[in-house]
Amino acid sequence: MCAPFDPQADKSKDEIELGTHFLPKFDSDGLIPAIVTDIDSGDVVMFAFMNEKSLRLTLETKEAHYWSRSRQELWHKGATSGNVQDVIELRTDCDQDAVWLKVRTRGATANCHQGFKSCFYRAAELQDGQTNLSFKEESPLFDPKEVYKK
Numbered sequence: 001m002c003a004p005f006d007p008q009a010d011k012s013k014d015e016i017e018l019g020t021h022f023l024p025k026f027d028s029d030g031l032i033p034a035i036v037t038d039i040d041s042g043d044v045v046m047f048a049f050m051n052e053k054s055l056r057l058t059l060e061t062k063e064a065h066y067w068s069r070s071r072q073e074l075w076h077k078g079a080t081s082g083n084v085q086d087v088i089e090l091r092t093d094c095d096q097d098a099v100w101l102k103v104r105t106r107g108a109t110a111n112c113h114q115g116f117k118s119c120f121y122r123a124a125e126l127q128d129g130q131t132n133l134s135f136k137e138e139s140p141l142f143d144p145k146e147v148y149k150k
C-alpha cells in the first residue's frame with residue numbers, strides 16, 4: 001500500500017519548512033528518528049527510529065510503531081508487554097527529518113523495557129573525575145523478567 005505522504009526529494013525548502021504537506025525525510029537506511037514524550041508530564045520517555053511502514057502504521061492506527069535496528073523488525077510497541085503507546089499528537093520538525101510523538105501509555109504505563117516510565121531513568125554527573133549515573137526513578141513499574149520471559 002502507498003504511504004499517505006510524499007518523499008521529500010525534489011520539494012522546495014519553503015514547501016518542506018513552511019508548507020502543510022507531511023514530507024518526512026528518511027536517512028540513507030530509510031529511517032527517521034522519533035522522540036517520544038508523555039502527554040501528561042511532558043517528559044521524554046523514549047527515543048527510537050521509524051521506517052516508512054512504521055510511520056504509516058502509526059498514523060493509521062494512532063498506536064506507536066517503530067523499526068528496531070537491533071532486531072531488524074517492525075515493532076508495535078507494547079505487543080508483548082501491553083504497554084501500547086496511544087499517539088495523541090505526531091509532530092514533525094522544521095526540516096521534517098525527525099518526528100515527535102506525544103503519547104499516553106497503557107498498562108503499567110512504563111515505556112522502557114527495563115520497566116521504567118522513561119528510558120532516560122538515569123542522569124550523568126561528573127564527580128571526582130568520574131562520570132557517574134544516578135537513578136532518577138525510584139523503581140521499575142514492572143518486572144522485565146516476568147513480562148518478557150527472557
Ligand SMILES: N=c1c2ncn([C@@H]3O[C@H](COP(=O)(O)OP(=O)(O)OP(=O)(O)O)[C@@H](O)[C@H]3O)c2ncn1[C@@H]1O[C@H](COP(=O)(O)O)[C@@H](O)[C@H]1O
Binds near residue numbers: 067076082
Ligand atoms: N520493549 C522494548 C523497548 N521499550 C523501549 N525501548 C527503547 O527503544 C529504543 C529502540 O529499541 P531497539 O534497541 O530495539 O532499537 P535500536 O535502538 O534501533 O537498535 P540498537 O541500535 O539499540 O541495536 C531503545 O533505546 C530502547 O531503550 C525498547 N527497546 C526494546 N524493547 C524490546 O521490545 C520487545 C517487545 O517489547 P514491548 O514492545 O514492550 O512489548 C521486547 O523484547 C523488549 O525487550
Ligand SMILES: [Mg+2]
Binds near residue numbers: 070
Ligand atoms: Mg538502541
Ligand SMILES: [Zn+2]
Binds near residue numbers: 112113114118120
Ligand atoms: Zn528503555
